[in-house]
Amino acid sequence: MKLTAVQHETCLVLIFVLQLWIGSSNGLLLPGGDYDFELRLEKSFITAAAGCAQIPCAFTIPVRVYPVQKIWFRGSPEFPLSPPMVEEQANLMWPLRSPEHECSIILWDFSGHERIEEYGLMLKWGTNETHIYDERITVSYSTAKLNISLNTEALVAGQQTYIYCRFPDLCLGSYPKVTWTGLGSKKHLDVGYPRKMNNYLIYSQQLLYTAAPRDHQAEITCEATFGKNLSANGTMTLTVHSHPQILNSSACSLQKVLLTCVCVSQGVPLPDIHWPLQSNADSNIVRTSDGHITVRSTYTMTVEDLTSISSPVCVSKNKLGQTKMTLPVNINKVKEAA
Structure with a gap:
């Protein structure tokens, strides 16, 4: 059947519209479209x-x-x-x-x-x-840093204290996974507290912690992991105050007329060691320290008769308290030449 000119033109228009519809349904952008x-x-x-x-x-x-x-x-x-x-x-x-x-x-x-x-x-x-x-x-x-802080300036050994890891101005709904490392003593509680403020989230991780004397100057790290393996961390050095303790290695030795007493004590702040022995013009005290938690005091004096002096006592004291110990005396006999 032969088409008239009008029918032919109508068919072309229909074909063009059909092409547009097919192209648009396939997600293709055709030239000239709005x-x-x-x-x-x-x-x-x-x-x-x-x-x-x-x-x-x-x-x-x-x-x-x-x-x-x-x-x-x-x-x-x-x-x-x-x-x-x-x-x-x-x-x-x-x-x-x-x-x-x-x-x-x-x-x-x-x-x-x-x-x-x-x-x-x-x-x-x-x-x-x-x-x-x-x-x-x-x-x-800007530089992104986490902030670790204590509820006090220093920890006290044996006492429970809160340590906080704070994340200021976190994006809304971003709850990080928090891990603590470098803690030698037992932790008792680890709880996070989010707080919304002006479309941002202030997040604080709270750790109830009991420090030990050995934790002094230890580094602890709070690491927060967000979403897809992105993380940030903050580190602080602990200051742990502890009562003075006198170690069992403390003792005295007597060789002829020379009495040497060594007192080794630990504590933070570093303790002061005193020797309440009878005054003696020939006595001498030497103090050394590791600058950390241990102090060592050596006391020497001449004695003609051990019974003429009171028992050697070492007294260790810092601002948290004091302790004392009566030191044993080891007598070193000198062998006479044959």
């Missing part, structure tokens, strides 16, 4: 808080391009962000305007470098179709 790509950013400049930045974002796209993949990039599309750095976050851009979809994210960064970066969003769909939004957002990063 497509609605819009990106709405709440801010164009954001200051990152303690290792992360919240970017509220909403976008619109033609229905025909569904589904799409959202790709955030640094600087230009040639530098897409790796998955550990980007975490999608709902309800940052609220309320949404119809027909918007949320593209809000949290950017994680614990590199500790102060710098300014520019980010953009690209969409990808179909076989190899893309759309790059013109809008950009600038993020200013």
Whole structure:
């Protein structure tokens, strides 16, 4: 059957419309189409808080391009962000305007470098179709550090004390996994307390801890792991005050008329050692210390008769208290030459 000119033209129009419909249903953007790509950013400049930045974002796209993949990039599309750095976050851009979809994210960064970066969003769909939004957002990063603190200036051995690891201005909804290392004594409680403030989360990890004298000047580390294996840590050196103790190695020895007494004591602050022996013009005291928790005092004096002096006593004292010990005397007999 031969078509008239009008019928032929009508068929061409129908074929063209059919091609448009097929192309749009397959997610292909045909030249000359009127497509609605819009990106709405709440801010164009954001200051990152303690290792992360919240970017509220909403976008619109033609229905025909569904589904799409959202790709955030640094600087230009040639530098897409790796998955550990980007975490999608709902309800940052609220309320949404119809027909918007949320593209809000949290950017994680614990590199500790102060710098300014520019980010953009690209969409990808179909076989190899893309759309790059013109809008950009600038993020200013500062050094991200965790803060470990005590509820007192120093711990006291044998007493329970709270140690806090604080994470200021964390991104909303970011609850880290916290681990403590370097603690030699038993920990009793490890509890985290989040508190929301101005769309950010103030997070504090609280540890109830009983220190021992050996923990003095030990380093403890609080490490927080966020989301996809990104972490930050803070370290502090403990100061543990302890009562003075006199070690059993303390003793005296007598050789002929020379009495030598050694008193070894531990404590923080370092103890002062006193010798309440009878005054003697020939006596001498030498004090040494490891600068940590141990002090050693050596007392020498001449005696004609051991019974003429009182029992050797060592007294160790610091601001937490004092202790004393009566030292044993070992008599060293000198062999006479044959």
